[in-house]
Amino acid sequence: MAWWWRCAERLFALYFVSHVPITLLIDLQPLLPAAGLYPRSLTELLEWYAVTFRDPMMMQPPEWFKAFMYCEAFLQMPFFPIAAYAFIKGGCKWIRTPAIIYSTHVATSLVAILAHILFHDFSKSEHLGPRTQQERLILLSIYIPYLLIPLLILFTMLYSPQYNQVEKRKRK
Numbered sequence: 167m168a169w170w171w172r173c174a175e176r177l178f179a180l181y182f183v184s185h186v187p188i189t190l191l192i193d194l195q196p197l198l199p200a201a202g203l204y205p206r207s208l209t210e211l212l213e214w215y216a217v218t219f220r221d222p223m224m225m226q227p228p229e230w231f232k233a234f235m236y237c238e239a240f241l242q243m244p245f246f247p248i249a250a251y252a253f254i255k256g257g258c259k260w261i262r263t264p265a266i267i268y269s270t271h272v273a274t275s276l277v278a279i280l281a282h283i284l285f286h287d288f289s290k291s292e293h294l295g296p297r298t299q300q301e302r303l304i305l306l307s308i309y310i311p312y313l314l315i316p317l318l319i320l321f322t323m324l325y326s327p328q329y330n331q332v333e334k335r336k337r338k
Contacts, residue, residue, distance in 0.1 A: 171328050172256060174318065179253035181315050182246045189243050196227045197235050219308055220301050222293035223282070231282075234275045242268065262329045269316035269323070276313035280306060 195204055195212050216225045223231050245268055252261035283305050288295025296302040323329050 168328075171322070171326055174322055174326075175253045175256050177315070178319055178322075179250050182250035182253065186243070186246050186250075189238055189246070194235065194239055196224055197232065197239065216293060219305050220288075220294050220296045221305055221308070222288060222291040222295040223279075225293040226291070228282075230278070234279070237271070237275070242272070257328060259329060259331070262323045265319050265323045269320035272316040273313055273320065276309060276316070279309055280313065283309065 191204070191208055192212055192215070195209065198204075212224060215221065227235065245264065249261060249265060249268065252258035252265075283296070283302055286295075288297070296305050
């Protein structure tokens with residue numbers, strides 16, 4: 167069973183390592199659109215993504231979505247390299263509480279985003295949003311890994327004997 171936990175740690179490490187460039191190069195662009203910080207190729211990549219997958223939230227995010235983006239920038243982004251290190255090294259019990267906080271926060275945020283994708287009327291959006299159920303499901307498939315992996319992290323931190331051992335302290 168130890169091999170399963172090590173595979174899970176590698177998946178988590180890959181998730182956090184890959185999240186750094188995705189966050190810095192793509193996800194934070196809507197917060198700084200006029201700043202000119204991003205090269206044209208990256209802004210075109212974001213535009214391609216938004217048009218191809220019909221994701222208007224990335225081109226003109228609602229205020230509540232911007233709040234999640236600020237959380238990603240200032241709370242999650244500093245955590246990514248720390249978590250990547252812990253899961254690459256493996257068996258770092260000190261990551262348990264921060265990982266529980268992170269995964270709970272992200273899962274809660276994603277529930278709101280997924281509900282918006284499924285139920286919002288995008289016909290009034292300035293940018294093209296999903297029109298059919300199939301388009302909604304395709305967009306959902308882009309976001310769903312960012313719910314499932316944090317849930318897997320949460321359950322691993324809560325139920326894995328590797329991370330959930332109670333250490334007995336000696337009394338003096």
